[in-house]
Amino acid sequence: MKTVTIIGFTGALASAITGVIDLFRMAGVTWARVHGEPPHPLFRTRLLTESGDVCRCINGLTIGADGSWLEQASPGEDDLLIIPTIGAPIEQVLADNPGLVNWLRQFKNAGGDQVRVASNCTGAFLLAEAGILDGRQATTHWGFSNQFRQRFPAVDLQPEKLVTVDGHVACAGGGMAWWDLGIYLVERHAGAQVARELAKAFVIDAGRSSQAPYSALQARRYHSDAEILKLQDWLDAHYHHTVSLEHLAQLSGLTERSLIRRFKAATGDTPTGYLQVLRIEAARQHLENSRIAIEAVTRLVGYEDVSSFSRLFRKHTGLAPGAYRSRFGR
Template sequence: MLQIGILLIQHYKLLSLAAITDVLETVNKIYLQREAAAPFKITLVYTQESKSITYAFPNYHSEPLEQGSRFNLVLVPSFTTDNLPQSVADNVAFLPWLQSQYQQGAEIASFCTGAFLLAASGLLNGRIATTHVDCCKAFSAAFPSVNLLPDKTVTHDEGIYTSGGATSTFNLLLHLLEIHLGIETAIRTAKIFAVDMGRDKQHYFSTFQPTRQHNDELVAATQDKIETKYQEAGTIEEIIKDIPSSRRNIVRRFKQATGFTPIEYLQYTRIEAAKKMLEQTGEQMTSIILSSGYNDPKAFRKVFRKTVGMTPTEYREKFNASAHRS
């Protein structure tokens, strides 16, 4: 029987914890229906600060991390808050425990933004990892020693696993099932939960959400110019020519405040506009290309594929609601 410890973290995401426990319970039931021993023993591990949360899960065995039990597999669910540094700080007691579990032979898997807690333990340093696609920039800034692969749904590096956003939780769980119980169990579970086992990329789920949480009026004015003038096919210099500052100063301050150069910001703004048109309209591709600020179809398709991870046509087929109804 595999001893599984699930961290009962503060600010846990209910969907994440529910998905993890539901899949593990379902597999146990599959084995019991075959009159075989259940393969998993599930334990919720809590700190003094998260002890009160155990009352929400009366059907599970729970224990304090001070008890010192050894696990074969430790699972770190996702956070529900946007303030990830604070979420990690509120769960700092888990960090030495995670290190100890790994040193004693446990495998460790984080789901979605749970990767921030796992990375804070130092166990991801020098290793590959992924997390929610919209949190990758913040993750890289906080943990530069981690080899982040933003487009990956699942990563595996020396007994440490991570998954991307939300439903990627299921992909990682299926991966773990295949490793520990075999492909047959993984496939049966995938069918029960209607999960596509072949999905290994997540980049096309990302949304460009530029920050406005800075006090630089020059940068804010530049953002406004780009966001209102992006359809005017031309250079970034033409778009921001009325900003009262030198190009060098604008680029320096813009990069410092937003994390992007003005040219990158313009590119992402245009691609995001194209994505929305592909999702919501039936416009011809030529019209979409021109409306998003490009006048060269070949250049547009190249940038779109590089940014989104698929062609514009593939994106429309995947996300356009009217296309799905037809």
């Protein structure tokens, strides 16, 4: 029977701990009970904290621990280590847990293709702090992607992805993505049939692959380039108008080549790409809060061709405009 170890720390998100424990403990159990068959547990779980005392979660709940990670031998090759979501201020948790970060470094070069260490949501910050994600693909909560990129430039962050797997390391995106991570890990360690049965028993849609539909525009204003900030202010107010690179260069007092270089250095995107993001975000707001026809939404955000707009919208959100409205419209 494989062991799944969850690491507890002050400020962790309780549901990301208890939910993962429930999923693994009920693999091979719930489906059998539903069908009146003998249960066959496939995983044992344990929650470890630094002291072996309770884990004090961000919502005020305390969860009893099964021991201290300081006193545990390294997990076996078939075992799993999972870092749950950081619910408290991220920088504070990283500063308060240097011992945990140092302990996690043993997993940096574990090797092999079997996933041995995983994180949910902002738990990826702890893996990255330990150097485990250097040179690897990873994901985290979309809302903290800019902060993650600034602190860990050596990580190939893929914030649009719901789950990433790179060698022996897996990461899940924001919030409840531990569902998707858990089902994936059950499949890798216990087989596709067990994973499908578990997803059905827990009524989980196991087909999700992107967190892009849930994300919102990242301001990209953490830079100090005054000219580019002024240009961003202008784009925020005029995104729905016809905008050319030539006009933007005139407004900024830069050549087109210098504008592209400066804008990319400041925001991580080109002026055209940034304008597209502004328009898509405006379209999302219309689709969520109104019943305006998609053709009218297209024109309101600065496009004329509905087909081109729909392709662009799907590229950024993973959903067609109509499907997005069906899921998120009020």
